[in-house]
Each structure stands twice: as structure tokens, then as C-alpha cells.
Amino acid sequence: MNAPQLRSWAMTHPGMKRSHNEDTFVNRPDLGVWAVADGAGGHSAGEVASGMIAEALEAMPPGLSAAELLAEVRVRIRSTHDALREEALRRGEHVTIASTVVVMLARNEHFACLWAGDSRAYLLRNGELRQITRDHSLVQELVDAGVVRAEDAEKHPRANVITRAVGADLEDAFDLDKVSDRLMPGDRFLLCSDGLCKTLPADELAQLLGADTGVPPPQALVAAALTMNASDNVTAVTVEVG
16 A cells, blocks of 8 residues: 555635644655644744754655665654744844644555654544654643543643643653554644644544545534634644555
């Protein structure tokens, strides 16, 4: 099963309350690479961070093996992290130019997802939706510690505090988490910024991702989020295994 047998679509929107869009996406089935980046920092810094991530991934050479592709993504994201840190320091103290990122790679019969922050990857398989990434966020740490119930996490007052991002000033060395598995016929993947998954409940994500209406899934997902008066930028990339 090669990348040409994967179909993908992407859409982004500033949302109902933002005047600009700090999200970017990568939709490159020819490379077997898809991504969503959600910038942070304000004063155009968010667009800079997410845009640099997208540019780095878009510029990857074709024809890489699975191992080469994985290594190349790590190198390019790490280089972008270092470049953003240098630019933030150049602009002055207390300046942040950072972005979350979630990347999906596909080669032959396998996929991998790498991420930093709270942009997410979901897999719809046999009618069941599963979040395959784990947020790097304060509220996720509180859930893991048993302080906050999972069902209350989205409404927590500090739900927007992330603990890892490309370009962020981190106590520990920057790294991307990774999950990998085998692709199965009929699998549908969703990569999204938190503006989508914090606006629509999981059951609605599953319904819209699995629907066969002739409308590209990201278009339906983003439209549903806008109907719910999404306050953040909204981005969705979907990948379907033929």
C-alpha cells in the first residue's frame, strides 16, 4: 500500500472571533506527509512559527524511505525549533515565537504520527474514533494525576496552557513524541488544531469524519465548528486509506 492510494483533503479558517489565522497545514500525499501547526505568540509571531514549520516540511525531497522520512521530519522540526528560539531572542526578552505541530507520515503499509503540543491526530477505524496523540498540556497532566476528570478537561480555566511546542523555551531538551501502527483499508485519519477538537465533541468528529456525503471531510468539519461559533482558528486535514 503506497502513498498514491491515500486520499487527503485540508481546510483552515480563522474562526468566528479571530481577525487572522495562525494555523497552517501541509497536505502532500505525493510525499506521504501531512501536518497541522497552530502558532502562538501574537503580533504575527504565530504565523511566523507555524509558517516556518510548514515550509520546512513542504521542502522535503521525494522518494525517501520510511526511516529516512522519519529522520528528516525530526531534523527539520528541530532546526525550525532552534531557528525560532534564535529569532525570539533577537526580538527581545520575554518574546515567544512558537507553534504546536502534529505530523502524519505514511509509507508502504505503515503510518507514524509525531507531535508537540495540543494539536491532535485521530483515527477512525471500524466506526470507532480514537485519539492517537496525547496532548502536551497542563490540563492533560492534571488529568493524568487524577486532579481533573477527563470530561472536565476542555472546560478547565487553564485548558489552553501547553507544555511543549516548537520554538518554546523549555526546561528539557525539545523532542517530538511518536506513535506508529499498520494502515488498514478504510482507515480515516484527522489531524486538527485545538480550535476544532475543543469546539466539536468526539462523537460529532466521528460522524463527520466517517460520512460519505460527497463533501470533503475538512469542509464539513470546519463548517460545523463555525456553526458552533468557534472562537479560535480551525484547521482540519483528513487522510483516507483506499
